[in-house]
Amino acid sequence: MDAASTTAHIVENANLGLAVMIPLFGALVVMTMKNHPNLREFISSCASILLFIIVLSFIPALKAGQTLVYPIFHLLPGLSITLRADGMSMIFAMVASSLWVIAVFYSMGYMRAHDEPCQTRFNACFALAIFGAIGVSLSDNLFTLYLFYEIVSICTYPLVAHHQDAEGYAGGRKYIIYLTTTAKMFLLPAMILIYVLVGNLDFPHDIFTGMFPADTKSWVIVMLYIFCILGFAKNGIMPLHHWLPGAMVAPTPVSALLHAVAVVKVGVFCTTRTMLYVFGVNTMDMLNLGIPTAYFVSFTILMASVIALSKDNLKARLAYSTVSQLSYIILGVALLTPHAINGGLIHIVNHGFSKITLFFCAGAIFIATHKKNISEMSGLGRTMPFTFGAFAVASLSMIGAPPVAGFVTKWYLLVGSMEAHQIGILLVLIASTVLNVGYFAPVTYKAFFGKRPEGEVETGIHEAPLSMLIPILIAVTVSVVIGIYPNFMMQFVEMVTG
């Protein structure tokens, strides 16, 4: 594709700015609503629905082959805050905006049922985290990406430390230290060095060329690549994943948001965006960066699954499952074949809907029974059939069984690993599937077929409130629908891989 034909399809669209402003403005309004809880939640839900509609409104233009851009601030030559909507950004923007709608309703139910303190701050920070996530998804250059990445780090700290007890502060401290240190230590110098080498930080419009001029020394590119992979610690690659289980002290809607949408997905989105658009498939192929990365994250896939097996706390098990699943996304992109990249990127969507279902279920179980440990959940499936039913379906998605969403990912990844002639990766995927079954199947099995502990009162336990149950059912339905009919989201993925 020559330069003229690419630039012809770039269209300025102010709605991009609106998409970013809605959650920010929503957060500011929510902050003033301390004494009006109903109005506050009304504003949150309106903002979320409005954002979703705006994101949807980009689809026709993208289908027509356009790329939307909107420059906001021009800082220095080659350094600007600019937004862009292309196939890749739509993958994440769709997930973030649609899950926000579901999460707002769910957290309304959870926070009220649990009578949590500081709900205004919670709602405002929740919206700010979405502001960051949408900003990340719509970034047109590395600086904008970095800016919103940092906004997400800062704005989610109050959510992690929400309970303001010793445990909350400890989790919050670990969280912020891991995320800001890695970003400053690796990302900041990498970004500045790229700026010095290239003269700007703008992403190209295809995944092959990358940003670097031909005469850049290869050791510099390799160093920058390692810095970028380590710098986006939100992607949960071991050994920089410790913040994630630590952040489990947060209320469950936050964990759901953290794990399915705002934080970890920001991490993997940034990582894959950088791999494909800053370095580019050609450069990564030439310097042979892909396969080592794939094997590096394979360790995380297997190790995190093994750790998950050993966790009895449901949220902790889900957290390690997230660590493992995130690396699928990076693995797929690192294989650099079209099918593998498709599989990696579509997993952003698939994992998002399935994992948020699992966390929502964990929260619903906690609200209904005050139980956190899997060993205490024997037999609960009969009293909470919808919750555990949804849990079972979503865990099938994690395992990668048809017809749930995760199957699509597995299919593409397996094909991709064969395309890349990597038997090792194929074996990793198979082993990981077995491990997934190992830690998800017992939860469902015990819930439906296990016996309630002797002497425990059966009465008083029933399904969580409807405001929690409905979001769960919506999320799990979407997980199934995108498993059966993946083309709607795949069209964006295919815009990326061409």
Place this chain on the structure above:
Amino acid sequence: MDCLLINEGFPLLSFLIFLPLAGAFVLFFFSSESFARLWTLAVTTLAALATLPLISGFDTTTAKYQFAEAHTWIPQLNINYIVGVDGISILLVILTTFIMPLCVLASWKYIKTRVTAFMFCLLIMETSMLGVFMSLDFVLFYVLWEFMLIPMYMLIAIWGGPRKIYASIKFFLYTLAGSILLLVAIIALYLKNGSCFIPDMMWQNYSTTFQILVFLAFFLAFAIKVPMFPFHTWLPAAHVEAPTAGSVILASVLLKMGTYGMLRFCLPITPEATFALAPYILWLSIAGIIYGGFTALAQNDMKKLIAYSSVGHMGFVTLGIFVLNTRGVEGAIIQMINHGVTTGALFLCVGMIYERTHSRELSVAQGCGKYMPWYATFLVIFSLSSFGFPGTNSFIGEFLIIAGAFEFNKTLALASIPGAVLAAAYMLRMLQKVVYGTENNPDQSHLKDLSVREIAVLTPFLIFVFWIGLGPQPFMDIIHVSVANLLDQLHGWQQAQDVAAVFLQ
């Protein structure tokens, strides 16, 4: 004197210099404290407004000294009253006039004793600070440079905290020791040139030994003022004991005189020595960045924490200056302004807590965010700005400086990165303590949130944090031509030397 652009008409720079001085003498005749406050506010605001025509009339296409004025002062010794501003100094002039009315407002209730004398000192300070940035005659520069010590000494020694005598004497002795060497260097240069006109001294072919000696004398004086590690020990003491307005002036303006001096004198007057000694200074800057960061991380006194953070931030400025390329030097100048804005605002924030709790200890301020949401909001924004959060002013400065360092030497640039990490660490630690605290916070329910006056003091800082952070181009335009000219001459001079060396062989 063709480097001067002498404007016909109103002598704006002299007006700016003498207005606060005249205002100070009016205070002799009135003893009312409320009059002193209002009068000083009026005078400093007038000075701030008088810089507006300076900005609008400034020609960004020339590197010459603008708004220049030249008058004979001591003809026998060829010493003259010559003032002018260029892209390097004009932002510092604006920063000074902008900070002063806010300092007066911040001292409105803080200073309860000898108010008239306090205001007198502030006005005298303003005159000498503006004079330092505008002087183009070395004797005039030196007189004002030294003169500034006296009001600053009094600000600390009279209105300071418990150890004010120790702190003020330490401040005085350190800066005076540096200044003596500066005077020696000035006299040496005067004997060589027979003139005290600063541009006449630049780009001359002094011998290598002479340059090295003059450079070292300059450098010591300026490094103490900045302060660069290891000459920084007076700073935490002075900051901790000084009243809020004193800390703000010290951090925002006085420290900049050191780095301004390096840019204005070291580079053009002693270029050979600059090239020879720059590597050492760069690594000294890195040491300061890391040292300042670690020390700030260990502080429990908020003012000390910010004082040590200044050592780190000013390390970035000297780093930017001595990489000797456009990005580095432009970043350094922007960072000087940023540090003035952000650190000034942070000192004001600490002062506001001190007025309420009479303590600067983090443990006493713990958890006050709950009862002071406005205060917490301002503190969060200024702290984020201080550690270079993208979108705020300091990010632009650090970005340019590190970019300049990468152009110069990749190892050097990477070595400065831990400083950025540490900055985030100590600032977030402070924020966490003040806004959240621990599970056992002291009872803060008696604390009142910010008053309208206090919000009015902090808001202008907020505007500059985001203005420089999101739209720095107007500021870059102002400094660009002067910096480009300075560096062209510097590198041109070096090439000329290389050519000469080839011929001599």
